[in-house]
Each structure stands twice: as structure tokens, then as C-alpha cells.
Amino acid sequence: MRLAFYAPMKPPDDPVPSGDRSIARGLVAALAQRGTEVSLASRFRSRDGMGNEEVQADLIAQAAKEISRVSEAGKRAGWQAWLTYHNYYKAPDLIGPQVAAALDIPYLQIESTRARKRLEGPWAAFAKAAEAASDAAQVIFYFTQHDAETLLRDAPRSQVLIHLPPFLNRDTLPVSSGLSGPMLSVGMMRSAAKLPSYQIIAQTLALLPDTDWCLQIAGDGPARAEVEALMAPFRGNVRFLGALDTSALQEIYRQSSLLFWPGVDEAFGMVYLEAQAAGLPVVAQDRPGVREVLAGAPQPAVQDGPAELAARITDMMNKPAQRHKAALEARSMIAKRHLLPAAADVLRVGLAKVGVR
Template sequence: MKLAFYAPMKSPDHPVPSGDRRMGRLLRSALEMAGFEVTLASGLRSFDGKGDPAFQAAVKTQGAKEAAELIRKWRDRPDDAPDGWFTYHLYHKAPDWIGPEVCRALDIPYIVAEASHAPKRARGDWQTGFEAAAAAIASARIVFHMTTLDGACLKPLMSPGNALVMLPPFIDIDTYLERAVPVDTAAAMAAAGGRRGVKTLLSVAMMRGGDKMMSYRQLGESLARLGGDDWQLLVVGGGEKRPEVEAALAPLGGRAVFLGAMTPEQVPAWYDMADLYVWPAHGEAYGMAFLEAEGCGLPVVAGNIRGVPDVVRDGETGLLTPPGDAAAFADAVEILLRDDDRRRAMGEKAREFVRRERTIARAAALLKSHIGGVL
């Protein structure tokens, strides 16, 4: 069975890495593991982060053009036509102007994953995208939601007979670890000004504006409340906002150690050597790095926000704190830093959680069951 795959937020072939691109690639791999023949239908990026009506109108026009070309191509060559259309990450800032048109014309099912619906955007700069995304979601035969919160928001849009299915965030942990490369973490840490013989906190995140920058600010505010000099924070990441990140973490003094940007293959070595993963997760949909850290046996302290509870089990694989509560975040870090037994137990639970419940094989089986039934 053939599936056309499209990601209006960011194509899985986009050159800039991100958690969104990573999940898009994982979903495509999971669909292939499930036995579907997957073809990337378009690389058109409809994402509008500024609320620009002119940009939205231009993308709508381009989307209609691409939809017409695909319809013409597949009508001329029906043997190449897909049996269904799968859109990943659909919402008001990244509507799908292609898939619904193609599905109506070819009479094939429209399927979406990680859709979201925010009624507060019904008016304002993203009204056009909001209306298009809502109509697309309502037309979908299956809507896979990846967080409990998204599921509750999407439920009012579901048409009778269409399915709303929880597809929890997942990773291919075996492949991720197989691709890992050896890193002399002690030497690299020393070269960056880090210390041996102290407890080590770790954060892995791009240094960019918006939600990432807000998390870095919250991280600095929280960790500045910790006493003692027997710990350090290692920061893996790079980007145009590094000066602002350094300023946000300046209250930590020499306890903040900047390791710079790394390839995905280098990061597992740092998960292995750290004692605790910390990230406030301001504005995060759920956070792929949490699953990577947990899959490597590293417990987490994070903000209890949006989809984070769907990837971090509070009290089991880590501790979640109220969003933006610097004192609570600092207390949670302090608790786990001072309790070696509890921290190690959480690390083992985290590893088990990812390997038992958040594997690509489990996702593939769920996708096969639901999509196969519709097709």
C-alpha cells in the first residue's frame, strides 16, 4: 500500500536539524517498517512564524498549484497514485494546502499526525491558517495525536466515523545508540573548563530565540538558587543566540560549561556520563531530547508543560515541576542530586520506559493497525 507523505511545518529532508525534522523522519521510517511504500509528496513549507497575510496567501496559491500538478500526474498514471495521504504536524501556523485537495480529487483517505487546534487563533494574524488546518483535521479519516493535551483539543473537530488515536512520541533507540561514536568526554569537558569529581547536570538544546531562549533563562534562574560548588551544568548546543544564552546562565559562574554544537552521534556519550538531564521545556510540544536522555538511562527534571508528561513519567523516570516555577525546579534538581540511589533507580526506570513503551516498532505496529484498516 502506498502513502504520500507531507510535512508542512518542516520537510524531513530540510537541511536544518530540529526535533520536528527528527520526528518527521522517524514517522516516515515507522510507516516503512509497517509495510507502507512511502513517497515524499512535496517539500513546500507553509510555516509562518510571524503572522504575515501576504506570505500565507502566496503559500496557499503555491499549495493549490502543487495539488493540481499531483492530481494531474496521478490521474495520468494511476498505478503510481497513493492509496492514502499522510500529513505530519498540521496546525494554524503550518496548514496543509495540498493534501485535502488531492484526497478529494482522488477519493483517497486523508490521515494526519501531530495535529493541534488552538481556538484562540480563530481570529487574528493566523486566521487563514487556522481555518484551513481545522477543515483539514475535520476531514481526516484518522488523526494521530501525540500528546494527551492535543487529543483533548482535537476532539471537538472529529467527524462521526473518523478516528482520534493516541500515538505517543517515540524514538528508534537501538539505531540511535548504534550510530553513537566514542567521545573522550573527560578531555572535552576539561578543555571547555569543566571539572571532574562533581555532579553533572546536562542540557542539550539549540541556541535560538523564542521558546528555547526562554527555557535557557528559566534554567539560569532556577539553577542559580542551588547552593554549593559540587555540581556543574554542561550545555550542548550552538546557534545565533549563544551570547544571550551565556548571559542567561551567567549567574552560575564557572559552573556553566559550554561544550558547543555536536552531531547526533556525539550526544549519547554525554548522556552516559551525566548524572541528571535538566530542561524547563518552555513551549515544548513534548521534547525529543527527553526520550533520548531517558533511553540512555538518564533521569530528567523538567517543566510540567504541554506534552512533557507524555514523555517523562513524574516520580518514575524524573521529576516534573510547575511551569516557570524556578524554586520548584531548583528543589527537584537538589532532591535528585543529593539522593544517589533514587537518581540511579529513576535512570533505570527511564531506560526501561523508552525500551518498553516508546520504540519505533511499537509505533509501527499502531500505524499499521489503524492505517491498514482504513486503506
């Protein structure tokens, strides 16, 4: 099987780490299982993060030139299908549908987002392109039921939607945590996306009993000073680890007792999968997307605020048997649904729907 893979927001070989890059790399690995040849079709990035009409017009013009080049490459390579990851109004797929049509091969998408409210306003041109690309897909794989809502609402009659649970780029589980170390929070330090979770963490820590607790924080970024200011009242109990690479973070999971991350504005959160694979119980808030990747009992409701999070942490830390039970449930769920073999099986089902085997 020979497949073309494309990520308009960020290619999988981009040098800058990010969640998008990690997911793209995992998708390539899952598609490449069992001897499938996966080609990176293009490194063309279509993202406009500011809503600039001139930027969008220029990117659309650049894409027209890229379509011709990629179509010729696809003919030589003998691609049998095209898969695009993360088509949405800020980074639409401007080349995949046209190349797939030129080569007369199936066009599929993974984690596409519908946003028809953007068809007017500063992203109108890109929103129209993203909608057109979504309409052209014969199959769309979605990560969460929250994502599926608008996809189902706006899907063309013949389009097939398939649930692809988020997954880790690994075949087996890592070594399990001993569950005897400090608590752990993991998140980049960015004002818009992650700072609200850090604010909730600080509010929660203030409600913990005056006992010998410790929290380690893995992550860094432009809002680090703000995060450090939030944690200043707990200086003796909070330790900053900075940004960690994959192996170092895996070791920290192994040494921790639980993961505490509220999950504000997380699509689902790869950190939850990583932590649970290592057997860490999770304390989070019950949010769309997040709830779909967490094992065990429902998490505290958002409206219950930091008080309920503090109660959940206190209960978990005071009951080692409960922590170990949660750890077993978490690892079992990850092994069944969120590793490469499971993802590869789902992707092959989708490809079979369009006659590619």
C-alpha cells in the same frame, strides 16, 4: 503498502536541522517498517510565520498548481493512503485533502492542531484551511493528551482519533549512561522558545549548595550571548558544548548524570526521550505534554519555582541509588512505548481503520 507522506511546515529531507524535521524523519521510518513503500508526496512549504494575508493568498495559489502535479504522481505511484504531519494555522495542508479526494484514497493526519480562535485575524485564511484539512481527515494521530483536547472538541462525528506516543527514530536503546558525570542541559538558544528555560536554569543554579557540581550545556543559536550572560555567575561550574550532531550528543548523554531542562513551552520535548533512552534521570517542571513523556514520580510544579528544582537536583545528586532506580524506570518506559516498533504498530492500527493493510 504504498503511502504518500507530506509535511507542509518542513519536508523530512530539508537540510536545516530542527525538531520538526527529526519527527518527520521518524514518522517516515516508522511507516516504512515491514516493507511499506513511503513516498515524499511534495516538498511544497506552506508556512507563513508572520500572519501576512498576501503571502497566504500567494501560497494558496501555488498550492492549487501543486495539487494537479501531485495527483498525477500519485496515480502513477499507486498510493493507497495519504498522511500529513503537522497541519496547523501557520502551515496548513493545502494539498493533501484535494489529492486524496482526486485519488479516492484515505486521508490521515499526524499531530494536527485546532486553533479556531485564529479564524479571525492575520492568519484567518490559513486557519480556515487548516480547520478544513483537519475536518477532512478520517484518522488523526495525536502525540499528547494536551493535543487531544481541541481535537476531541472539534472532531467531525466520523473521525477517529488515535494516541501515538512520541518516539525516537531507533529500534533499540542506546548504551546506558554510567550516571557519574556532570549534569546536562540540552536546548537551542532562541529568545522566544528556549530562553525562558535557560532563565529558570540560572535561577535554580543559584540555589544549589556550594558543592562541587558541574553543568554542561549542549546547544547554540542567536540567543547564545544572552544564555552566556545568565550563566556568567557560575563560570567555573558551567561548560558550553555548542551545537552537537546526533552521535556526539549521544556520547554526552552517556557521560552525564542527569538531564536538567525545565521545559517551558515544550510540546513534549524530544530531548527528554533521548536522555531517558540513555538512562538519564530527568529534572523538569510538571508541564502539559512534558509530563506525558517522563518516567517516575511527578516533577516539581511550575508554581513551586526554582527552589523545588534545586531541591530535586540536590536530592538526586546526593543519592546514587535513587539515580540508578530512575535510570532503569526511564529506559524501561522508552523501550516499551517510545521506539520505532511501538510507533509502527500504532500507525498500522490507524491505517487499518481506513482499510489499508
